[in-house]
Amino acid sequence: KALGPKIAILPYTISGFPLAKEIIGQYEQNPDIEAIVIMNHGIFTFAEDAETSYNLMIDYVNKAEQYIAKHLKYHQSQPQSPDLQYSEDRISAMASLAQTLRGACAFKDSDGAMKRFYVEIRKKSDIVKASLSKTAEKICSAGVLTPDHVIRTKNKMVYIEFVPENDEDLVSLVNQKVAAFTNDYHEYFRSLSEAKGVTRKELDPFPRLFLVAGIGLFAIGFTGKEASIAADIGEHIIRARLCSNLLGKFTPIPDSHIFDMEYWSLQQKKINRKTSSLLSGQVAVVTGGAGAIGFGIAQQLIKAGAAVVISDIDEGRLEKVRSILAEKFGSTSVEKIVFDVTDFQSVKNAFNKISIKFGGIDILVPNAGIAHVATIENLDPAKFNQVIDVNLKGTFNVIKAAIPIFKRQKTGGNIVVISSKNVFDPGAAFGAYSASKAGAHQISKIAAMELAQIGVKVNMINPDAVFGDNRISSKLWDLIGPDRMKSRGLDAEGLRDYYRNRNLLKQQVLAEHVGNAVLFFASDQTPTTGASLPVDGGIPSAFPR
Incomplete structure (x- = not known):
């Protein structure tokens, strides 16, 4: 009816010899066919040359679109409907939900390593409208459009009718939804393995797609790319399901076919998942990202597999760092965000945006800092307050804003504070900096005591004389170096040379050395919290004691 007489229609058959036999049978009955539709799989066109076959594909897809448009008055521009704009309260709710979903689906692998997901959110107006429709729950339970999709999305979505404002209620609701899904998955795997008489290793049972009433579609994946692919498929499933409901009755694919495809080794190879790196699946936030130390930290975290967000108030320098990192590691490895660590609301809003982009935060590196050179006698109180605001209050603000995220995720986390050699060995005319860093160091120790109960470790790194290089200089040494x-x-x-020769090892301290120290703590290689690690080449007067 939709595509004309020169097509053959076959029931779904798994790829291989049985499908080849079905196709040759159809061809022998009608040698004029130029396309085959395999139900719940797709359309194949063929001809004597590639160009003709390609043009036939375009023609048949256009015919299908015209048929749908005619019968539904369905505008092709609809899938390109704009994203909805949300209030700050709704953005906060989205961020909280992303963090909670991500935490509820995280699990430990056979080696005991935590497997975390990234999140992708889609909120185009037609998807949000579908989430509020009477058929939303049926859309989620009806299954994938084609068995191929199951390796990316699982067979069904989770429907969330509302998002509680209270964190405790939110976590409880999400956990219930995820537990119901995983229980169903275990039963699906058990019953079909038994019915088919096969032995397979069960894949992880966690959902990949969540349709949330009034907000949109949430997708998760072990990589950002996997989450994006799942989201793309989810959007198509929703739109196709809405069309099919209006055109006729949608017939789900039998679980038996889904199982065959999901547990077919050739399908699993399509995912081509690389060996996990130290920080695979983790999201790291580095403040003070426009300077030499921030650059060195971000670089080492990206190398270890984390998705890194660098922040600063200097947008020009921040973009320079981002572009260098993106050129080296790829644009999906690093994001930038401008916010002021001295403004708690600005920090909260930024963390919400990061959570909406990636799903949450696992590693926090408070690194933003400024300095001022003056004796106490000549120290302007306003300058003193400015240094305290950035170095001490800024550290307090980012730690405080991260705590609710860690609690919702329930997967622990790491805070690695960039302290200073001056905490243990202050210098004259450097009172504002030394006092502010000492205060930040102390608040970090207290955070270590308070956050251990939720599995979050807090450690401090005390570097000395990190100058940077010709590409990315140290803003601190740009300021104090001339004097x-x-x-x-x-x-x-x-x-x-002076600073290198004054340490015991006679070595220059580089930004990447600080990055290596951050990576050590962030990768959970030891059960350590509340520790201070000097990265200074050995300054006896700065030995922690």
Whole structure:
């Protein structure tokens, strides 16, 4: 009816010899066919040359679209409907839900390593409208359009009717939904393995798609790409289901076919999942990302497999760091966000945006800092307050804003505070910086005591004299370096030599060394919290004690 007489229609048959026999049988009956539709799988066109076959595909897809448009008055522009704009309260609810979903689906693999997911959210107006429809729950339970999709999305979606405002209620609701899905999956696997008389290793039982009333579609995946693919498929499933309900009755694919495809080794190879890195599936936020140390930290975390968000108030320098990292590791590995660590609401809003982009936060690196050189006698109280605001209050603000995220995720986490050698070995005329860093160091120790009960470790790194390089300089040394060079009668290279030669190992401390120390703590290689790790080449007066 829709595509004309030169097509053959076959029931779903798994790829291989049985399908080949079905196709040749159809061809022998009608040698004029130029396309085959395999139900719940797709359309195949063929001809004597590739171009003709391609053009036939376009023609048949156009015929299908015209048929749908005619019978539904369905505008082709509808799938491109705009994203809905949400209020800050709704954005906060979306972020909380993403964090909770991500945590509820995280699990430990056979080696005891935590497997985390990334989240992708789709909120185009037609998807949100579908989430509020009377058929929303049926859409979620009807299954995939084609068995191929099951390796990306599982067979069914989870429907969430509302998002509770209270965190405890939200976590409880999501856990109930996920538990119901996983129980059904276990039974699906058990019953079909038994019915088919096969032995298979059960895949993880967690859902990949969640349709949330009034908000949109949430997809999860072990990588950002997997989450995006699942979201693409989910959108198509919803739109196709809405059309099919208006055109006629949608017939779900039998679970038996779904099982065959999901547990077919050739299908699993399509995913081509790489060996997990130290920080696979984790999201790291590095404040002060526009400077040398921030760059070094971000680089080492990306190398270890994390998705990294760098932040700063200097958008120009921040973009420079982002572009260097993106060129080296790929644009999906790093994001930038501008916010002010001294403004708690700004921090909360930024963390919401990060959670909507990735699903949550696993690693927090409070690194933003400024310095001011002046003796106490000459120290302007306003300058003192400014340094305290950034270095101490800024550290407090980002730690405080991250705690509810860690609690919703329930997967632990790491906070690695970039402290300073000056905490243990302060210098004259550096009172504002030394005092602010000492305060941040102390609040971090208290955070270590308070957050251990939710599995979050807090550790401090105390670097010294990290100058950066020609690409990304240290903003701190850009500020204080000229005075230090003048007071010691040194040029820039001489100043570097001075600080290198004053440490026991006679080594220059690089930004990547600080990054390596962050990676050590962030990768959970030891059960350590509340520790201070010097990265200074060995300064006896700065030994922690």
